[in-house]
Amino acid sequence: MAVEEKDRDPHTGYLTTGHEWNGIKELNTPVPRVIYFFLSLAVLFGIGYWILMPAWPTGRSYTKGLLGFDQRLFVTEDVKQAALDRATWTDRIEKESFADIQKDPQLMHDVRETGKALFGDNCAACHGRHATGGKGFPNLTTNSWLWGGSPEQIAETIKVGINSAHPESHTSQMPAFGHDGILQRNDIEKVVAYVRSLSGAGDASADDVKAGQKIFADNCSSCHGDDAKGNSETGAPNLTDRFWIYGGDPQTVYTTVWGGRQGHMPTWEARLSSVQRKILALYVADLRIPDHE
Numbered sequence: 001m002a003v004e005e006k007d008r009d010p011h012t013g014y015l016t017t018g019h020e021w022n023g024i025k026e027l028n029t030p031v032p033r034v035i036y037f038f039l040s041l042a043v044l045f046g047i048g049y050w051i052l053m054p055a056w057p058t059g060r061s062y063t064k065g066l067l068g069f070d071q072r073l074f075v076t077e078d079v080k081q082a083a084l085d086r087a088t089w090t091d092r093i094e095k096e097s098f099a100d101i102q103k104d105p106q107l108m109h110d111v112r113e114t115g116k117a118l119f120g121d122n123c124a125a126c127h128g129r130h131a132t133g134g135k136g137f138p139n140l141t142t143n144s145w146l147w148g149g150s151p152e153q154i155a156e157t158i159k160v161g162i163n164s165a166h167p168e169s170h171t172s173q174m175p176a177f178g179h180d181g182i183l184q185r186n187d188i189e190k191v192v193a194y195v196r197s198l199s200g201a202g203d204a205s206a207d208d209v210k211a212g213q214k215i216f217a218d219n220c221s222s223c224h225g226d227d228a229k230g231n232s233e234t235g236a237p238n239l240t241d242r243f244w245i246y247g248g249d250p251q252t253v254y255t256t257v258w259g260g261r262q263g264h265m266p267t268w269e270a271r272l273s274s275v276q277r278k279i280l281a282l283y284v285a286d287l288r289i290p291d292h293e
Ligand code: HEC
Pocket: 119, 122, 123, 124, 125, 126, 127, 136, 137, 138, 140, 144, 145, 146, 147, 148, 154, 157, 158, 162, 172, 235, 245, 262, 263, 264, 265, 266, 268, 280, 284
């Protein structure tokens, strides 16, 4: 007892451990009660959690816990809700008019997301990932349309195709003026000069352009229109803008007029559902790049 008394620290009243380094003694401070309190609380919580919640693996299964809590139930619920959300938005696409859908930002958001994927899977191979087309495949981001650019008209084109196997297919037929002997070589050259002048190409003589204008009025305006701005009844393109399906250089335009053109666009009636086609029509109509007027 005398030893203990001697090793009690006079300032704190705690015992020392008896270790001493250069006159510094180590106190034997007890663990504070609050630590024991929280430790016990954690142990109790742990035991409670094992009993109530799924906890221990038991070979093939696991202890389910008294609460019957199962993360999988939440996932199933979420999946059901997502399917329900999807059903309601595609239902609305099916029932509502093009104009109403276009006015609804949330629906158009869904159209853009789903349309992008549908376009990538079905259309990008020909029209390009960004729908800007390529030689022989029209650019779908412009205001220059063969068969009309309203969503209704685009939906119809997607449904029946162009020169396709569909019974109501659009029929596109640019005659072969040279090959079929309708026009002579030098007349074709003149009409080509005129057509190119319409979109600003100034590399032909004024006389050729003038002569070409007459040939155009006699042979071409019935389909392309008196002003050459195209006609969505015949699928004849606007020849006055800067967008070309086949190309606007003299050689390509000559080849077009000499040999004719019949573009082929498949019918999608059997391959895509009516909702998918409607989404695509809205998607394509929405692609208009402002600069591409
Ligand atoms: C096999 C190639 C091919 C595929 C695939 C294809 N298209 Fe086309 N599409 C064409 C061609 C070629 C034309 C132009 C036909 C012509 O010159 O008369 C065209 C024309 C169009 C037009 C008419 C443009 C206008 O100016 O009126 C629309 C709209 C269109 N395609 C949308 C689509 C959509 C949407 C898809 C996907 C579902 C698609 N296309 C898939 C080849 C294709």
